[in-house]
Amino acid sequence: MSADVQLALQYAAVTLLVAVSGWVVLKKQAPATARRLRIALAVPLVRPGRPAWMRALGRRIAPEPRVGAGCGGCDGCG
Template identity: 60%
Template sequence: MSVSIALQYVLVALAVAISAWAVLVKQFPGVARSLRGALALPLLRDGRPRWLRPLGRLLAPPAMTGGGGTCGGCDGCGPVKARNK
């Protein structure tokens, strides 16, 4: 196998992996959040090398906030639209 074909396979595999991740995040956000946490936790444990901790923080999902109206969720806490009478 020549180098150019191997590079092509690597680029196609990378494109497929990125596309699959985008679909996972869009369609199944809870699963994606759990997966990010599962990948980040082993990197953040005590006894790991210092260079792995920033990678773990980068992979970790953002902290969840409890309501407040700025979360972008669908709990109906935004402004109420006026009805036409």
């Protein structure tokens, strides 16, 4: 493997780790913002007329529906 390919793989790995770390911090520190972001990403994918794989991905990204008005939807109080 050439040095350029190794460097590109290293950058890709670091980028993936930073993105995952950022998502974990966002979910812990700002869960409402993380929920809104998931909804914003999922809604365009689940629209009618999209391919089945795209709708399935959108359903997977979408957060669980909220159960009560004052909770975050974890369903731990039910």
